[in-house]
Amino acid sequence: MKTESEKKAKPWGKVIVLGALSLASYLFLFKNESAVMELYTRGGISTAYPILTVFWFSFTHGAFASNLLSCLGIEAKSSGH
Amino acid sequence: MKKFVIAVLFVLFPILLSTAAMAAGGAGPSKDMLKGQILSVDAAAHTLLFEKDPTGEQLTLKLPENIAPEEVKLNRKVLVNLVHQEGEHQAEGEPSAAAMREIKDIEIMFLTMTLGRILALMGIGAIGGLLSGFIGSGGAFVMTPAMMSLGAPGAVAVASNMCHKFPKAMVGAYKRWKYGQVDIKLGLVMAVSAIIGVQIGIQIQKFILAAFGGAGSNLYISVVFLVVLVFVGGYIMMDAINLMKGSKAGDDEAKVCKLALTMQKINIPPMMTFKTAKITISAWITLPVGILTGMLAATIAVGGFIGVPGLIYVMGVSAVAATATELVIAFVMGAWGSFQWGLSGLIDIRLTVLLLSCSLIGVQLGALGTTYVKDYVIKLVMAATMLIVAVSRGAMVPSYLIDLGWVQPISPSTLSLLNSLSFWALISALVIAGGIIIVAMIKGMTAGKQAA
Numbered sequence: 001m002k003t004e005s006e007k008k009a010k011p012w013g014k015v016i017v018l019g020a021l022s023l024a025s026y027l028f029l030f031k032n033e034s035a036v037m038e039l040y041t042r043g044g045i046s047t048a049y050p051i052l053t054v055f056w057f058s059f060t061h062g063a064f065a066s067n068l069l070s071c072l073g074i075e076a077k078s079s080g081h
Numbered sequence: 082m083k084k085f086v087i088a089v090l091f092v093l094f095p096i097l098l099s100t101a102a103m104a105a106g107g108a109g110p111s112k113d114m115l116k117g118q119i120l121s122v123d124a125a126a127h128t129l130l131f132e133k134d135p136t137g138e139q140l141t142l143k144l145p146e147n148i149a150p151e152e153v154k155l156n157r158k159v160l161v162n163l164v165h166q167e168g169e170h171q172a173e174g175e176p177s178a179a180a181m182r183e184i185k186d187i188e189i190m191f192l193t194m195t196l197g198r199i200l201a202l203m204g205i206g207a208i209g210g211l212l213s214g215f216i217g218s219g220g221a222f223v224m225t226p227a228m229m230s231l232g233a234p235g236a237v238a239v240a241s242n243m244c245h246k247f248p249k250a251m252v253g254a255y256k257r258w259k260y261g262q263v264d265i266k267l268g269l270v271m272a273v274s275a276i277i278g279v280q281i282g283i284q285i286q287k288f289i290l291a292a293f294g295g296a297g298s299n300l301y302i303s304v305v306f307l308v309v310l311v312f313v314g315g316y317i318m319m320d321a322i323n324l325m326k327g328s329k330a331g332d333d334e335a336k337v338c339k340l341a342l343t344m345q346k347i348n349i350p351p352m353m354t355f356k357t358a359k360i361t362i363s364a365w366i367t368l369p370v371g372i373l374t375g376m377l378a379a380t381i382a383v384g385g386f387i388g389v390p391g392l393i394y395v396m397g398v399s400a401v402a403a404t405a406t407e408l409v410i411a412f413v414m415g416a417w418g419s420f421q422w423g424l425s426g427l428i429d430i431r432l433t434v435l436l437l438s439c440s441l442i443g444v445q446l447g448a449l450g451t452t453y454v455k456d457y458v459i460k461l462v463m464a465a466t467m468l469i470v471a472v473s474r475g476a477m478v479p480s481y482l483i484d485l486g487w488v489q490p491i492s493p494s495t496l497s498l499l500n501s502l503s504f505w506a507l508i509s510a511l512v513i514a515g516g517i518i519i520v521a522m523i524k525g526m527t528a529g530k531q532a533a
Contacts, residue, residue, distance in 0.1 A: 026434065026438070029430070029431070029434060030194070030431070033194075033431065036430060037191060037429070037430070037431070040426075040428065040430050041116075041134075041158070041190075041191075041426040041427070041428070041429075042134070042135050042426055043116075043134065043135050043423075043424055043425050043426030044135065044424060044426075046423075046426065047420055047423030047424050049430075050244055050419075050423055050428045050430045050433065051244070051416075051419060051420070051423060053430055053434070054244055054245070054247075054248045054419075054430075054433060054434070054437065055248065057248070057434055057437050057441075058248035058249075058251060058252055058437070058441065061437060061438065061441050062248075062252040062441045062445075065441045065442040065445055066256070066445055068442070069442070069445060069446065069449070074446070074449065074526075075449065076259075076260050076448075076449040076452040077449075077452040077453050077525065077526075077529055
């Protein structure tokens with residue numbers, strides 16, 4: 001008999017889309033490294049840039065990681081503490 | 082999810098407002114540190130012309146004897162640490178004392194990214210994230226020294242790790258909230274007093290730096306490390322071992338300790354009920370735990386080593402809920418600290434996102450790992466980490482005592498050995514903690530699949 005997790009479809013689609021988005025973000029940042037570093041280290045109001053950037057990476061890369069773990073069958077125990 | 086996002090915004094908005102005020106009040110990077118670029122060097126006078134960021138103000142600074150003029154890199158962003166001076170007395174008509182200040186050292190601000198550095202940052206991030214998701218402590222005590230050993234200046238390492246810590250803590254807290262482990266209300270209440278504690282910790286550090294200099298400050302930090310990690314880590318280890326023995330004898334339940342039971346009986350309003358943590362306690366009891374968390378975070382960069390034991394042994398929260406709730410505190414303090422460091426333009430976003438690339442995976446693994454293990458395993462990992470890091474910091478104490486002139490110098494080979502011991506103890510703390518977590522998770526998952 002299949003377990004509940006096996007019955008759920010694995011979110012490979014989300015993994016691919018989010019993974020691509022995350023990878024594109026990393027490539028964009030490192031391809032424009034000099035400009036990014038110049039802008040992000042000006043101080044003052046430019047503080048917003050690194051803060052917003054890490055939020056972006058948290059949501060895209062974090063969601064990618066979460067879905068990847070689900071696809072690999074690595075999930076939390078169903079009855080918690 | 083909606084509740085969680087609202088909680089995040091509720092926290093971030095006042096932080097944004099208060100940061101401006103606090104930055105003006107002197108929190109954040111030291112005033113003996115300048116950021117900018119060196120325009121020219123006068124070899125004959127042994128001085129250089131420095132342009133400050135972002136104002137463009139130009140200063141003439143004195144080079145120390147140990148830096149040769151030809152070693153100085155021009156037109157690259159650098160961090161210049163100045164020799165600390167007491168309050169300046171400037172006579173009328175004389176040039177500003179700041180123009181003649183002496184340099185202690187010059188650091189290139191931003192590393193050149195090599196494949197080795199990228200892989201190292203990803204590896205450090207992975208294990209640090211795993212630890213953070215499991216025991217609620219951010220791993221800053223390893224990540225910051227690790228980034229410095231890769232060549233990042235101390236201030237940039239601290240700033241970049243801070244900016245990595247809060248999103249990682251946010252993701253970890255969200256995952257553990259989904260598992261029903263996070264008490265958001267408790268986390269936010271503790272975070273408020275933790276921020277107060279950080280301010281107190283910073284003032285103490287400034288006093289010690291002014292009174293005893295850099296070596297004295299390093300010694301103070303190491304002594305705090307040792308005292309907290311040895312005593313608190315030792316206590317947690319004993320508790321974990323007793324629980325493990327009890328578990329093998331069939332008694333699985335972690336009992337609330339006598340101190341926490343006493344604290345919960347104190348009936349001084351306002352009394353607060355924390356549903357997920359399953360405690361009702363006076364708000365006054367939460368204050369010292371939160372303040373000490375903040376003070377420790379300001380001193381050794383890991384508030385969780387007091388915060389989590391405080392939640393467990395003073396307030397009576399379970400290890401699972403305590404480590405999960407600590408992530409909320411870590412998120413708030415990390416966000417607040419990031420704003421402050423960001424205002425000074427010291428965050429190297431490349432270091433931050435490279436750490437995040439694997440720590441966001443690690444923190445989620447660590448978080449779900451807590452659903453497979455018993456309470457005592459979490460305590461065991463925390464205690465093991467604390468005790469090994471105590472060895473690491475202890476190994477550095479002799480060098481600080483020598484710098485202060487309190488003990489006779491020892492041979493360079495012995496000093497080098499102690500430095501290596503310190504470094505490898507840090508690495509082993511990560512590896513051992515990571516190993517315990519992964520083994521416990523695999524055992525738990527395998528047992529779960531067999532039962533199914």
